[in-house]
Amino acid sequence: MKTILDGYHRILTWLMVATVAILIVPVTLQIISRYTHLIPSYIWTEELSRFLFIWMVMLGAMIGIREHTHFEVDVWPDLAPKPTALLRIISDVLVLVFALVFVWWGIEFVRFGWDQLSELAELPMPWIFIAWPLAGVTWVIFLGESLAANFRVLFS
Amino acid sequence: MTSVAFTPGIAALLLFGTFFVLFIMRVPVAFALGLACLPVLIIEPRLSPMTLFNETFKAYNSFILLAVPFFLLTANLMNVGGIMNRLVHLSRTMVGNFPGALAQINVLLSVFFAGISGSSTADAASQSKIFIEAQVKEGYGLSFSIAITAVSAVLAVIIPPSILMIVWGGVISTSIGAMYLAGILPGLLIAAAQMVTVHIYAKIYNYPVYPRATIKEFFVSAWQSIPALFTPFIIVGGILLGWFTATESAAVAVLYAAVLSIFIYREMDMKHLYNAFAETGRLAAVALFCVGTASAFGWMLAYYQIPKALLENVTSWGMGITGAGFFIAFVFLVVGCFLDAIPAIIIVGTILQPLAQSVNMHPIHFAIIGIVSLAFGLVTPPYGLCLMISCAVAKVPLKFALKDTMIMLVPMLLMLAAIIIWPEIPLILPKLIAPELLK
Helix, strand or coil: HHHHHHHHHHHHHHHHHHHHHHHHHHHHHHHHHHHHHCCCCCCCHHHHHHHHHHHHHHHHHHHHHHHHHCCCCCCCCCCCCCHHHHHHHHHHHHHHHHHHHHHHHHHHHHHHCCCCCCCCCCCCCCCHHHHHHHHHHHHHHHHHHHHHHHHHHHCC | CCCCCCCHHHHCCCCCCCHHHHHCCCCCHHHHHHHHHHHHHHHHHCCHHHHHHHHHHHHHCCHHHHHHHHHHHHHHHHHCCCCHHHHHHHHHHHCCCCCCHHHHHHHHHHHHHHHHHCCCHHCCCCCCHHHHHHHHHCCCCCHHHHHHHHHHHHHHHHHCHHHHHHHHHHCCCHHHHHHHHHHHHHHHHHHHHHHHHHHHHHHHHHCCCCCCCCCHHHHHHHHHHHHHHCHHHHHHHHHHHCCCCCCHHHHHHHCCCCCHHHHHHCCHHHHHHHHHHHHHHHHHHHHHHHHHHHHHHHHHHHHHHHHHHHHHHHHCCCHHHHHHHHHHHHHHHHHHHHHHHHHHHHHHHHHHHHHHCCCCCCHHHHHHHHCCCHHHHHHHHCCCCCHHHHHHHHCCCCCHHHHHHHHHHHHHHHHHHHHHHHCCHHHHHHHHHHHHHHH
């Protein structure tokens, strides 16, 4: 199970790195095309960079749950392992609620935009909207892993 | 908007109340902001959780915020590409003979870094790795070393370029070019205050000094650093001359840093490049995801006209520009303790703007007061990202470096007071260089 999750985690990370690496291209094209006539002035460069950006944010937010990099504030004193696990479980369950909202209404969100095309490049919008329910599903998976680990600590 | 289920007071109580409970339960801030919207979204018959999707989508579908990953990437490329080493060397030849040499280098490097990158968190992350261990080895206190690294990192968002100014310009429609020019003098003053603080610490605790560098050494390392030091002029100049937009300028900074690292300093390989991309994606995504849920939260506040209700009393206090300035700084400082700066601009900046307008405060003055206060929020607990990062690198809890951080904040707060009292401090440079931007 852990191997599968590690693999999924790695794929998401690669995709995120790809979005960061590609992101610079359309913006550069946009600047260059303004000053030379070597390449045509692509009107869709701005839109493409925005869509890559959305995917970068959503992919990073997905892996952030497994890597515990979403910023949180620690106002508690240092607790023993079991109370710490309990607190983690509570916060994981609350985030799980949010993840389920992203799955449930996320599907509606995709359905709502099912046959929309983007304004400039005429890309199908579901390609973008699908990031929301996908994030929800991914969080549910990663939170399940974290919850299992914390329950093990709690009942050990 | 007349037949809503909640009065502004009840809606505010529900939104902020839920947020704080979640916040204390250690729910990540980004998720706490989103979850806090849910009860109201479900109960209010005219709204549905779809609002959450529309508002987050709208927030991410923004060309302005693209500047965030670009500035982080610039910083990460600087670290792996040899630019940083040259700037460290240059700083050493300039302030190495001062008492507390390494700590002075730490501050001066933050000034150089601030001129190239617009991200304080990137500055804190990279300088913590360089300085904290090295300073402790030379006999500096660990808590002092963490604190000075964290507080000097805040300069990155005050001295141009700056992520916060780009976001401010996008949210509150203020000229980014003018804010960039306005940030220079306050940034240098705050850096000077920090160097004085280091000097006093060094005298009290007898911190070490390096031998004075020769003039020749200074010129050699200055020559080597010229290509890197040229970056702020390209960015700020390019924006003022209208060559590119603020977001594009961030992309130009990335390209420039990449060219320097690959062709001039030649210290970059593929593995470093991959890591720079991955680090950028990680940090940018978690910071920006929070911007989305904060936007949804801010939208809810606006829907119930909560800002108007909150400010109703304040506007009748009859404050002048200075009074309003102190009030604005106070609100941003308090909010900065609990929220990251970008969400704080989205939620609070828009709330305070009518107040600034009503006392005829110059929009650029307002912006600089807000940004400097929020920058200080990066080192104030419980949610001070730069301090959290520095402490994490040093592997100590946040409380450990708190006392020294608070001591160092005192002279910095005096500088903030000076900026509030004398609007000329931020406004003089834009007035001299680009007066047309101030109208």
